Amino acid sequence: MTGPHAELIIHNGTIRTMDALHPTAEAVAVADGRILAVGQLEAVEATAHANTRRLDLAGRTLIPGFNDAHVHLWKVGMLLTSMIDARIAATPDIPAIVAAYRARAAQTPAGKWLVGRGYNNVTLPERRHPTRRDLDQASTTHPILLIHTSAHVAVVNSRALELAGITRDTPSPPGGEIERDEHGEPTGVLHETAMNAVNRVQPPPTDSEFEAAILAAARAFLRFGITSVTEAGVSPDQLGTYRRLVAERRMPFRVNAMARRYLDDGSKVPLPERFESNWLRIDTVKLFADGGLSSGNAALTVPYPEGHGHEPGYSGLQRATQEQMRAQIWDIHRAGLRAAIHAVGDAAIGQVIEAIEYASQRLVSRIRHRIEHFGLPSADHIRRCRYRISVVPQPIFIHALGSTFLNYVPAALMPQLYPLRAVLDGGLTVALSSDAPVVPDANPLLGMKAAADRLSAEGMPIAPEQAVPIAETLPLYTLGGALVAGEEHLKGSIEPGKYADFAVLSGDPLRAPVERLTDLKVEMTLVNGQVVYSV
Numbered sequence: 017m018t019g020p021h022a023e024l025i026i027h028n029g030t031i032r033t034m035d036a037l038h039p040t041a042e043a044v045a046v047a048d049g050r051i052l053a054v055g056q057l058e059a060v061e062a063t064a065h066a067n068t069r070r071l072d073l074a075g076r077t078l079i080p081g082f083n084d085a086h087v088h089l090w091k092v093g094m095l096l097t098s099m100i101d102a103r104i105a106a107t108p109d110i111p112a113i114v115a116a117y118r119a120r121a122a123q124t125p126a127g128k129w130l131v132g133r134g135y136n137n138v139t140l141p142e143r144r145h146p147t148r149r150d151l152d153q154a155s156t157t158h159p160i161l162l163i164h165t166s167a168h169v170a171v172v173n174s175r176a177l178e179l180a181g182i183t184r185d186t187p188s189p190p191g192g193e194i195e196r197d198e199h200g201e202p203t204g205v206l207h208e209t210a211m212n213a214v215n216r217v218q219p220p221p222t223d224s225e226f227e228a229a230i231l232a233a234a235r236a237f238l239r240f241g242i243t244s245v246t247e248a249g250v251s252p253d254q255l256g257t258y259r260r261l262v263a264e265r266r267m268p269f270r271v272n273a274m275a276r277r278y279l280d281d282g283s284k285v286p287l288p289e290r291f292e293s294n295w296l297r298i299d300t301v302k303l304f305a306d307g308g309l310s311s312g313n314a315a316l317t318v319p320y321p322e323g324h325g326h327e328p329g330y331s332g333l334q335r336a337t338q339e340q341m342r343a344q345i346w347d348i349h350r351a352g353l354r355a356a357i358h359a360v361g362d363a364a365i366g367q368v369i370e371a372i373e374y375a376s377q378r379l380v381s382r383i384r385h386r387i388e389h390f391g392l393p394s395a396d397h398i399r400r401c402r403y404r405i406s407v408v409p410q411p412i413f414i415h416a417l418g419s420t421f422l423n424y425v426p427a428a429l430m431p432q433l434y435p436l437r438a439v440l441d442g443g444l445t446v447a448l449s450s451d452a453p454v455v456p457d458a459n460p461l462l463g464m465k466a467a468a469d470r471l472s473a474e475g476m477p478i479a480p481e482q483a484v485p486i487a488e489t490l491p492l493y494t495l496g497g498a499l500v501a502g503e504e505h506l507k508g509s510i511e512p513g514k515y516a517d518f519a520v521l522s523g524d525p526l527r528a529p530v531e532r533l534t535d536l537k538v539e540m541t542l543v544n545g546q547v548v549y550s551v
Contacts, residue, residue, distance in 0.1 A: 020047045021065040029073025034509035046516040049544035077524045081243025081517035082460040083497030085447035093229025100132025117154035126157040133163035138420040148204025166308035180213040191335040215280035238549040241519025241538035244270040249302035267295045274302040300354040306364035314361035341371040349375035360391035398442040406445040406500040411467035416455035418472025437482040447496035464489045465533045516545035
């Protein structure tokens with residue numbers, strides 16, 4: 017043959033391409049990090065030469081590499097490297113959390129911050145948030161920060177409150193809440209923008225700590241067959257670290273990095289410089305419309321149920337007024353960048369859709385903006401998103417946070433909780449994701465299982481009519497992430513010209529019973545046609 021020769025041919029197994037016109041193939045050829053040919057074995061073998069390597073699947077299944085379309089990669093990595101793990105598996109109750117901080121304090125010079133994350137007040141046996149009094153038992157000479165699993169609530173000790181300047185006279189800021197005890201004193205529990213005061217005085221990770229976290233998380237994700245992620249919000253300095261890793265050829269997989277418009281301390285930063293390479297894409301800007309549903313702060317059109325922990329009639333927190341949201345999205349839209357807006361509750365989703373419609377009417381653009389989470393959309397919201405807005409929900413939340421949702425979501429809204437069936441029937445462009453470390457397990461197979469069975473980890477069904485079978489969600493965990501990022505010409509399916517990024521599974525997910533889906537193992541991950549993980 018003339019033209020390029022295959023460096024690698026993969027064959028002798030089930031090949032699921034995610035190409036609607038040619039959903040299966042007998043073989044795949046790879047050259048120079050790209051897919052050279054896909055199809056029948058005889059035709060693919062015609063691309064071979066004397067030095068072509070072969071990967072015999074031996075009956076296993078080849079799929080495009082998974083694409084986690086919304087994850088906090090560096091925060092996953094911080095839990096793997098330096099942060100205290102306060103998830104329930106590591107610290108099953110408040111005394112265990114205190115003990116973990118006390119142990120770290122004993123190894124840390126006085127005055128240095130102790131930071132951990134992962135607790136969930138609903139699943140703790142005490143059924144409450146820890147407080148400053150709890151954390152003071154670990155140390156009063158170290159400032160302590162404990163981040164809720166949602167990252168929308170934090171608890172600090174007395175020393176951290178002092179450094180942040182939060183007293184009984186400090187008012188709750190717009191879009192946030194400083195919890196207080198019966199005497200009016202801060203309890204140490206801070207919601208949403210109330211965390212900004214602590215974030216201003218807590219030192220951010222150093223460049224070396226950030227780099228180590230990224231690489232640790234990437235190695236962990238390769239074990240899941242994930243070859244591409246969207247990093248859902250980083251600072252300008254952190255974007256610089258990503259660019260340096262790419263320049264030094266040390267990025268182990270592909271990253272679409274969202275730039276933060278507002279940092280954790282509330283400060284506004286410039287829009288990013290657009291950047292695109294084979295390994296890194298920067299053209300999307302992250303905004304927040306409301307809080308988290310698992311923290312009980314998502315903005316709803318109806319009040320949260322009694323026992324939620326707030327005053328009667330509480331319906332969540334919106335981070336911006338309608339005019340402010342319009343202005344934020346318009347700035348991004350007119351710059352030719354993509355806006356990705358965290359909106360969980362139905363009130364927040366409505367606010368964001370209106371703001372995107374406003375921008376689109378002022379200036380026609382082919383860029384589709386994104387709504388991250390899309391937790392409680394109405395039928396009208398779904399209809400209005402079809403032509404100009406992509407959505408990135410997390411069905412894995414049904415499994416990981418289901419018990420929390422059953423406590424927090426009003427009965428009237430429960431049928432529209434992460435309504436993937438309705439979203440797909442509405443014709444929306446969808447990508448699935450984990451939002452790790454909000455959930456402890458980022459395995460895409462678990463996310464697909466949760467979408468198919470709609471069961472909490474405790475086995476409780478949640479809006480089961482919104483279930484979607486594996487055959488429909490597998491493309492959303494591969495091609496979907498590419499579509500919402502405008503990268504469908506580069507990745508997400510096994511087609512000639514696209515990146516040779518694959519996962520080899522022990523069995524075929526389209527033939528596995530739903531209840532056995534997570535029994536499948538990722539036995540090999542390839543990026544650019546090179547094996548980067550193997551059992």
